[in-house]
Each structure stands twice: as structure tokens, then as C-alpha cells.
Amino acid sequence: MKKVRIGIIGVGGMGQGHAETMKRIEEAELVAVCDCNENRAKEVAQKHGVECFVDYRKLIDSGIAEATIVATSHYFHPEISIYAMEHGLHVLSEKPISVTVSQADKMVEASKKTGKVFSVMYQMRNKGVFIVAKDLIEKGHLGEIQRTLLVNPWYRSQAYYDSGSWRATWKGEGGGVLINQAPHMIDIFTMLAGLPRKFQAKVRTRLHNIEVEDEVSVLLEYENGAWGYYYTCTNEVPCIPYLEIAGDKGKITLYGDTFKFFSTSVPISEFTVKNESMWASPETKEEQLNIPETDASHGSIIRNFCRAITDGEPLVAPGVEGLKSVEFINACLLSGLRNKPVETPVNRDEYDNFIREMIGKSKGKKTVKTQIQTDPNIKK
Numbered sequence: 001m002k003k004v005r006i007g008i009i010g011v012g013g014m015g016q017g018h019a020e021t022m023k024r025i026e027e028a029e030l031v032a033v034c035d036c037n038e039n040r041a042k043e044v045a046q047k048h049g050v051e052c053f054v055d056y057r058k059l060i061d062s063g064i065a066e067a068t069i070v071a072t073s074h075y076f077h078p079e080i081s082i083y084a085m086e087h088g089l090h091v092l093s094e095k096p097i098s099v100t101v102s103q104a105d106k107m108v109e110a111s112k113k114t115g116k117v118f119s120v121m122y123q124m125r126n127k128g129v130f131i132v133a134k135d136l137i138e139k140g141h142l143g144e145i146q147r148t149l150l151v152n153p154w155y156r157s158q159a160y161y162d163s164g165s166w167r168a169t170w171k172g173e174g175g176g177v178l179i180n181q182a183p184h185m186i187d188i189f190t191m192l193a194g195l196p197r198k199f200q201a202k203v204r205t206r207l208h209n210i211e212v213e214d215e216v217s218v219l220l221e222y223e224n225g226a227w228g229y230y231y232t233c234t235n236e237v238p239c240i241p242y243l244e245i246a247g248d249k250g251k252i253t254l255y256g257d258t259f260k261f262f263s264t265s266v267p268i269s270e271f272t273v274k275n276e277s278m279w280a281s282p283e284t285k286e287e288q289l290n291i292p293e294t295d296a297s298h299g300s301i302i303r304n305f306c307r308a309i310t311d312g313e314p315l316v317a318p319g320v321e322g323l324k325s326v327e328f329i330n331a332c333l334l335s336g337l338r339n340k341p342v343e344t345p346v347n348r349d350e351y352d353n354f355i356r357e358m359i360g361k362s363k364g365k366k367t368v369k370t371q372i373q374t375d376p377n378i379k380k
Helices: 013-024 038-048 056-062 074-086 101-114 128-138 183-193 268-274 298-311 319-338 348-361
Strands: 004-009 028-034 051-053 067-070 090-093 118-120 145-153 198-204 215-221 227-233 242-247 250-255 258-264 284-287
Touching (some): 013 298, 028 056, 028 298, 038 051, 067 074, 074 090, 074 101, 101 118, 101 319, 101 348, 118 298, 128 183, 128 242, 215 319
Parallel strands (some): 004 028, 028 051, 067 090, 145 227
Antiparallel strands (some): 145 242, 215 227, 250 258, 258 284
16 A cells, blocks of 8 residues: 655644644555654754654655644644645645734635645545535525534643643734634534625623634525524533524424434425414424445544645545635624625635734733643544
């Protein structure tokens, strides 16, 4: 089996996790690591017996690797990914692919221009429930979507936010819960229901001592007139997601790991105009579903990325799909912090000006107790 030679750029908590994961991916071979912290880069390189770099350009230009995993802080994803693709390397970017939609556009364009494989680490797309949900929608079992709902609470302590100078700052991260914790489920939400056309958001910092948002509430409107609602925060326990997508012919619900699909005997729109009984409503039934056992780990995306390079296997999470979640995040922040409705596609120049303004207001942290740990709850 041909192995894809991969260099990891950024070996803080997540990058180190990917290095460990690659030990069990037979399609991948870790050949180099790079980090702006020279001591960290040397330590990780020595641990895995690979080449060490401090400048990502030197790793890319060395010819050692044919692909790279970009696991740096968000702002550097576009710069590194575009340089890599333009210099012959395939790219797997951590989420989100960028802070701004204008930079995401450039990454997608670089992939198209160079023909290089470009993927994003959205491993939750491989969960059995979301594979089934996507199939139900694509085959028309829900009919036209009429309403959506995603409530996706998270919890983070102040100690978490104090663990790095870059965390929860406009200058270091480009946002709060939306850009850090929320992207995975935003990706699932837009994959299933599409990207909303209009956003009316409320954004605030309710509980933590941080300069970015820890709570978001958004009213949504879709191209076909359907309405939706989205909520996320880092202030709740237990962190159980609730997803609902209602269509003309059925409804899917997800609460935690419990997934259900309800079908109607006839489309609601048809029953509403043809039925003559005052109190009647369409019959519904819960359909029995076969949820496959799947691997929804980081390793599953790395394996798929490698097979796309060697065998042309379709990507589970194409980089171009990563643009949707960035668009969603940008629309929420622009709407909430400008206190106005925002439509997609988001005005690129307006958002670039907005993020520059927020970076200009960003303040350094006075209390930082540095900790570098990979989230123990993430399936590698």
C-alpha cells in the first residue's frame, strides 16, 4: 500500500494528537513536524523520529512531504494552506478553515487552480446518524424543508480560557464559541439544511471574563422561506445537542445520541388543502432506522484524505464545504455585534473591515496559566 508522506504544521495540543493518531493510519506516514515554538517542535519530532522545522515554508519546500495537516491557530490556516497547495502539497486543514469568508474563498480558489486535494477536519460527518439523516434528506423523504432548529450548548471554565494568551481574543482567535467550539455542528447543520439566507443574531459575553462571545442566539431564514433557530454557548451542562429539521413530508430529530425520523401519510401541504374534516391531521409514524456503526474519528478523515490522494476516493469533508461554516459564523457575528440582519453571501469587504476593527480593540491578557492539552473527549 502506498503511504502518503505527511508533515504536520502546528504541533500544539491538536497537532500532537494528530501525530499520535497517524500511528494507526496505514495509509499515512508522518515525516515531519513544524511549530513556531522551536523547543516544542524538536520535542515532538524527536518523539516520533521525524524531521523538525520552525518555518512552515521550509517544511513545504523541502520535498519531504507530499501533503500537510495544518493545525495552527485559525488565522494562519489560509496563509499556510495556500502556500502549500501552490507549492505542490495536498492540504488537510483543521476547523474552521479560516476566520473570514474572504480568506476561505482564496483557499478554495487555490485548490481549484492547483488541483490539489483540500479537505477539512470535520470528522462528525462520519457519524452514522448524520450519514442516515443526509441520505433521508437527499432522497426527498422529508420533502421541502419548512423549519430548522439547532441548540448546541458547550461548557468551558475560566481556567480553559486562561490557558493561552491567544484563547478567546479577537487578535488570537477571531471570535469565541462560534469559531472554536461550534464549527462541527454548524457544519452538520448546513450540510443537512443548507446555508440560511438571512441571519438576525444576538451575541453576548454572559459568564466568562473574555473579550469575545460565549453565548449566541440566532433567528434564521432560508431561500425557500423556511424559518430556523440556532443557539450555542459555553455556559451549560450537560452539553447535549438538540437538532430538528421539519419538512413537508416528515421530520428528523436528534437529542444527544437518540435519532428519530417521523414520516407523514401525505404531504402536509397537500393534506391541508384537500382534507375536509375540521379536526383531522396527517397521520404520522416513527420509521425504524438502521444506523450504521461508523468511525467518526480524526483518523477517519486522515484516512479518507490519504485515499483521496492515492485512489481518488471522494472526500468526506471537502475544503469547499468548509466555506459554509465560515459563512455561517461570519453572518452570526456581524449580525449580532452590528445589531442588524445580515444576508448571505456575507459582504466580504464589510466582514474584513469588521474583523480588523475588532482586532484593533483586542487587549492582551493579564492572567495566563499556560496549558497545552488535547481535549480528552475528542475521538482520535
